[in-house]
Every structure is written in structure tokens, then in C-alpha cells.
Amino acid sequence: MLLRLWLRINGHKIKIFLLTALALIAFAANSVLCRLALDEELIDAGSFTALRLLSGALVLFLLINLKHKPKGDMTKGSWPASVMLFIYAVSFSYAYITLDTGVGALILFGAVQITMVLMTVWSGHRLTAFEGLGLLLAFAGFAYLMLPGATTPSLLGFILMVLSGIAWGIYTLKGRSSKFPLMDTAYNFIRTIPMVAILLFFSFNQTHISNEGILYAVLSGAIASGLGYTIWYMALVGLSAIHAAVLQLLVPVIAAIGGVLFVSEAITLRLLLSSAVILGGILLVTLKRKPT
Numbered sequence: 001m002l003l004r005l006w007l008r009i010n011g012h013k014i015k016i017f018l019l020t021a022l023a024l025i026a027f028a029a030n031s032v033l034c035r036l037a038l039d040e041e042l043i044d045a046g047s048f049t050a051l052r053l054l055s056g057a058l059v060l061f062l063l064i065n066l067k068h069k070p071k072g073d074m075t076k077g078s079w080p081a082s083v084m085l086f087i088y089a090v091s092f093s094y095a096y097i098t099l100d101t102g103v104g105a106l107i108l109f110g111a112v113q114i115t116m117v118l119m120t121v122w123s124g125h126r127l128t129a130f131e132g133l134g135l136l137l138a139f140a141g142f143a144y145l146m147l148p149g150a151t152t153p154s155l156l157g158f159i160l161m162v163l164s165g166i167a168w169g170i171y172t173l174k175g176r177s178s179k180f181p182l183m184d185t186a187y188n189f190i191r192t193i194p195m196v197a198i199l200l201f202f203s204f205n206q207t208h209i210s211n212e213g214i215l216y217a218v219l220s221g222a223i224a225s226g227l228g229y230t231i232w233y234m235a236l237v238g239l240s241a242i243h244a245a246v247l248q249l250l251v252p253v254i255a256a257i258g259g260v261l262f263v264s265e266a267i268t269l270r271l272l273l274s275s276a277v278i279l280g281g282i283l284l285v286t287l288k289r290k291p292t
Contacts, residue, residue, distance in 0.1 A: 016238035026228025028254035033220040035101040043213025045093040046203030050196045051217035059226030060186035077184040082191035084171035091164035098154035102256025111165025113282045137281025145274035245286045
């Protein structure tokens with residue numbers, strides 16, 4: 001009786017907690033699946049990107065048709081958002097040719113948060129002292145991560161992942177005003193199909209695929225991206241903007257653990273220290289920002 005009463009009172013909170021946990025695991029799974037496929041050379045980066053976007057588009061299209069029939073007043077994404085989505089996905093894949101799972105996720109989500117903060121500043125928001133300190137810490141963490149040494153990440157991989165993070169940050173900001181996020185996301189994925197065709201044309205000479213590589217790409221697109229983004233939208237109903245931003249900082253940690261478990265990667269002291277500085281700096285900025 002008491003258990004039933006407790007579940008009735010706290011059921012919504014438990015639901016949001018479980019949805020959030022699943023979404024964060026899905027975000028981290030994208031890094032693990034991509035690294036698994038490319039590290040083992042089971043598939044080329046261009047084909048991985050293409051299959052990821054195509055399978056994500058298919059799952060999201062099925063979801064919106066199963067959930068509700070499109071109405072006349074529903075928005076259907078935009079071409080600028082689709083371009084950002086494509087740049088994020090293709091840069092993400094090519095970056096993971098040389099980056100470890102945890103390092104890649106750290107650079108990606110660090111770049112995402114910094115991009116969103118800087119664009120907020122560009123729109124007229126003035127940084128407080130704490131926000132300025134947080135940004136300086138985050139940039140210092142990236143500088144330390146890239147200092148010359150035995151465990152220094154690839155410069156090309158770093159640049160590509162930063163580009164991926166910038167694109168995802170812009171894509172996220174473009175979607176903040178969406179009244180129909182699932183619908184917009186589905187059509188943004190669908191709009192990437194012409195870009196996917198161009199990518200396959202130019203990467204044809206590097207094409208190599210295997211059944212296992214195809215499986216990883218489809219899991220990344222259909223499950224970790226398509227269903228993962230849908231679950232995240234469901235979780236956002238019960239999360240404030242601040243909580244959502246802070247919780248995403250857990251993704252690099254989860255991805256690093258996944259890299260150890262599934263890709264046999266080592267967690268280095270450089271990664272631990274740079275993670276603490278970068279994520280700590282972003283946390284300072286996030287907690288001091290006023291909700292919008």
C-alpha cells in the first residue's frame with residue numbers, strides 16, 4: 001500500500017529519471033558505436049555517416065506517422081538546420097577515425113556548450129565574472145588536452161570534432177523554438193538525403209563495408225540517434241534548461257567508460273585532468289546563466 005502510494009506520488013519523477021538516463025546512454029552510444037566501427041575498419045566513415053542518417057530518417061519518419069498524422073500547422077524542419085545536422089554527422093564520423101571514444105565525446109560536448117554560450121553572448125547577453133571564468137577554464141582545458149605529448153589527440157580529429165560540436169550547437173539553438181520537435185527532427189533527417197548522396201559520390205573510392213559495420217551504423221542511426229533523440233524530447237518535458245545542459249556533461253564520462261568496456265581504450269591522466277577542467281568550466285557557466 002505504501003509502495004503504491006509512493007509510486008503514485010513520485011511516478012513522474014521516476015519516469016523522467018529513466019528517460020533521461022536512457023537518452024544520455026544513447027548519446028554516448030553514438031560515440032562508442034562509431035569508434036567501434038571505424039577503429040576495427042569495419043566500414044568507412046562516409047558509409048557510416050550515410051547509413052546513420054538514412055536509418056535515423058526512416059525510424060523518425062515511422063515514429064511521426066505512428067504517433068500522429070501531420071497537420072497543416074505543423075512545421076517540418078528547415079534546410080539550414082538540416083545542413084547543420086549533416087555537418088555534425090559527417091565531421092563526427094571522420095573525427096572518430098583518429099580520436100578515442102572519451103576524448104571525442106569530451107571535445108564534442110565541450111564545443112557544443114561553448115558554442116551555445118558564445119552565440120548567446122553574440123545575441124546580446126553579457127557575461128558575468130563567473131561565466132567568464134568558466135569559459136576561460138574550458139578553453140584552458142582544451143589547450144591542456146592538445147599540449148604535445150604521447151597521448152595528444154590527433155589535430156585533424158580535434159578540428160573535425162570541434163566543427164561537429166559547433167554544428168550541433170547551432171542545430172540545437174535552431175530547434176529551441178520548435179513547437180513540434182519530433183516532426184522537425186524527422187524532416188531535418190529526411191532533408192539530409194541529397195547531401196548523403198553527394199557524400200557517397202565523393203567518398204566512393206574509399207568505400208568498404210561489412211555486415212558488422214552496417215549493423216553498428218544502423219544501431220547508431222535508428223536506435224542511438226532516432227529513438228535516442230525522441231526519448232530526450234520526452235525527458236525534456238520534466239527538465240529545466242539548466243538541468244538539461246548540466247546533465248549532458250555526463251555524456252563524455254559515459255562514453256569514456258564505454259570506450260574502456262567495448263573498445264579496450266585506456267583512460268589517461270591527461271583525459272581525466274582536461275575533462276575536470278573543461279566540464280568544470282562549462283558547469284560554472286551553466287549554473288550562473290539565467291534560464292531562458
